[in-house]
Amino acid sequence: MEQKMKSGVELVALGLNHRTAPVEIREKFCLAPEVIKKGLEKLEIYEHLHEAVVLSTCNRSEIYAVVSRGCGNTVASFWAELNNTECDEDFFRQYTYRYEEEECVEHLLRVTASLDSLVIGEGQILSQVKHAYAIAQSANATGTLLNLLFNRAIATGKRVRTETRIAFNAVSVSYAAVELARAKLGDFANCRVLLxxxxxxxxxxxxxxASQGLKSLYVANRHLDRAVELANQYGGQAVEWPEVYGLLGSVDIVITSTGAPHYVIHKREIVHALDSRNGKPLVLIDIAVPRDVEPAVGELSGVCLYNIDDLKAVVDDNIQERQKEALVAEGIIQEEVEGLMDRFAYLSMQPIMAQLSDKAEFIRCREMKRAMRKLPDLSEEEYRVIEKMTHMIVRKMLRDPMRMVNKTAGTSRERILKFAIRKLFKLQEESIDE
Structure with missing residues (x-):
C-alpha cells in the first residue's frame, strides 16, 4: 500500500549506516549534539525545508525532514553543509539511501524498533532516537508532521520491546567486543585489559x-573521577591519562570507546610499547566512531587491530533466536505504518480523530487491565495474543470513520462531520463553526 499526504509537502529521510558505508566514511558524519542543534536552529534559511530531525550514532547518520513537494534535494544540501562535507552524486549513490513518504515512515519505525541495527534488539537506539527528537524540538525544528511521526515511532519502539522477545539475550556492541577478544586470547583469567x-x-x-572472570582491569579517561568510579565498580584501577601509554607494554587487550573527535592511540605509541613486550601479542578493539586508534597500527607485527565493523561475525552468531521475534516485530511495524499514513492523510481532521483514537485506546487499556486481574495465570504468549487482538479490534472499529474523515477533509462536509463525531462519541464539545 502506497499513500501520499494530501498537501504541498512530503516526508523525506536521507542517510547512511553500517550497511551502506564503512566506518571510515561514517566517522566523518558523526556529529556532536551541540553541532546538530546549532545547524537545526538555522533551518529557516532553507526555503523549502520546513521541519527536520538529525539522528547521529556510531552506526548511522540520518536526517528526517519535511520539505516542499518536489524539493527533496534541499535535504541533501542541508545534510552536507551540517556535516561540513562536500558530497557529489557519486557519493550519494554509493553510500546513502533515501526514503520518501510511506517508506520514510517505515524506515524510522524499523530504526526505532532496533530492526535496522547492527545488533537486532539492542536497547540504545530507542533512547538515541528520543534524544535526537528532543534536540530538534529544542531548536524549534519540528512541527505537526515530525511531532506526530517521532512520537508514534518512539511509542512503536516501546511496543515492540514489550510485545516481543526481540531484546531477550540480545548482544550489544560491547558484548561483541568482549567475545571477539575472548576468541583471540581465550580465557580472561590471566588477561590484563585496558579500557x-x-x-x-x-x-x-x-x-x-567481569562476567568472564577478568584478572586485571585498568580504566583511563580524560576525566579521572569518572575513571575512578568505573574502576571501583568492577574492582579495577583508574589510570591518569598521561600515564596510560606506559601500560601498553604490559596489557593484553585494549578496548577503546571514547568520544574523542581524533585518534587517542597512534602508531608511534604502539611501536614504542612493542619494544617492551618481548613478542607478546597485543589485541586492540576500537568500538568508537570516530575511531580512537590510528588505522596504521594494524600494520604492525604482533598487533591485532579490530574496529566496530569487525564485530559483525560475532553478532551474526547470536542473532538466530531474535530473528524469529523480528518477524513478529515487522508485523507490528506494518500495522503502525498503516495507522500513521491514515493519520497523515487527514491532518486537517487530526485533532478530533486524535481525541477519538485516544479515547478508544484509554478504554482498551482500562478493559485489558480489568480482564488481566481476572486471568492471573495467563502465559506471556497468551497475553500477547489478547493484547494484539484488542489492538486490532480498536483499529478495525475506527478504520471506517478514519476513511470517511479522509474523504471529507478539506471539503464543505468537513465541519459537519467534525460536529457529528463529537456528538456521537461524546468528545470535547465545540461549535460547528470552529
Whole structure:
C-alpha cells in the first residue's frame, strides 16, 4: 500500500549506516549534539525545508525532514553543509539511501524498533532516537508532521520491546567486543585489559569482562573521577591519562570507546610499547566512531587491530533466536505504518480523530487491565495474543470513520462531520463553526 499526504509537502529521510558505508566514511558524519542543534536552529534559511530531525550514532547518520513537494534535494544540501562535507552524486549513490513518504515512515519505525541495527534488539537506539527528537524540538525544528511521526515511532519502539522477545539475550556492541577478544586470547583469567573511555559503552564492556572472570582491569579517561568510579565498580584501577601509554607494554587487550573527535592511540605509541613486550601479542578493539586508534597500527607485527565493523561475525552468531521475534516485530511495524499514513492523510481532521483514537485506546487499556486481574495465570504468549487482538479490534472499529474523515477533509462536509463525531462519541464539545 502506497499513500501520499494530501498537501504541498512530503516526508523525506536521507542517510547512511553500517550497511551502506564503512566506518571510515561514517566517522566523518558523526556529529556532536551541540553541532546538530546549532545547524537545526538555522533551518529557516532553507526555503523549502520546513521541519527536520538529525539522528547521529556510531552506526548511522540520518536526517528526517519535511520539505516542499518536489524539493527533496534541499535535504541533501542541508545534510552536507551540517556535516561540513562536500558530497557529489557519486557519493550519494554509493553510500546513502533515501526514503520518501510511506517508506520514510517505515524506515524510522524499523530504526526505532532496533530492526535496522547492527545488533537486532539492542536497547540504545530507542533512547538515541528520543534524544535526537528532543534536540530538534529544542531548536524549534519540528512541527505537526515530525511531532506526530517521532512520537508514534518512539511509542512503536516501546511496543515492540514489550510485545516481543526481540531484546531477550540480545548482544550489544560491547558484548561483541568482549567475545571477539575472548576468541583471540581465550580465557580472561590471566588477561590484563585496558579500557580507554568511561562512558556507557565502556561500562557495558566492563560488565561483560567481569562476567568472564577478568584478572586485571585498568580504566583511563580524560576525566579521572569518572575513571575512578568505573574502576571501583568492577574492582579495577583508574589510570591518569598521561600515564596510560606506559601500560601498553604490559596489557593484553585494549578496548577503546571514547568520544574523542581524533585518534587517542597512534602508531608511534604502539611501536614504542612493542619494544617492551618481548613478542607478546597485543589485541586492540576500537568500538568508537570516530575511531580512537590510528588505522596504521594494524600494520604492525604482533598487533591485532579490530574496529566496530569487525564485530559483525560475532553478532551474526547470536542473532538466530531474535530473528524469529523480528518477524513478529515487522508485523507490528506494518500495522503502525498503516495507522500513521491514515493519520497523515487527514491532518486537517487530526485533532478530533486524535481525541477519538485516544479515547478508544484509554478504554482498551482500562478493559485489558480489568480482564488481566481476572486471568492471573495467563502465559506471556497468551497475553500477547489478547493484547494484539484488542489492538486490532480498536483499529478495525475506527478504520471506517478514519476513511470517511479522509474523504471529507478539506471539503464543505468537513465541519459537519467534525460536529457529528463529537456528538456521537461524546468528545470535547465545540461549535460547528470552529
Amino acid at each position: 580507554f573511555g568511561a562512558g556507557k559503552m565502556a561500562e557495558l564492556t566492563a560488565t561483560h569482562l
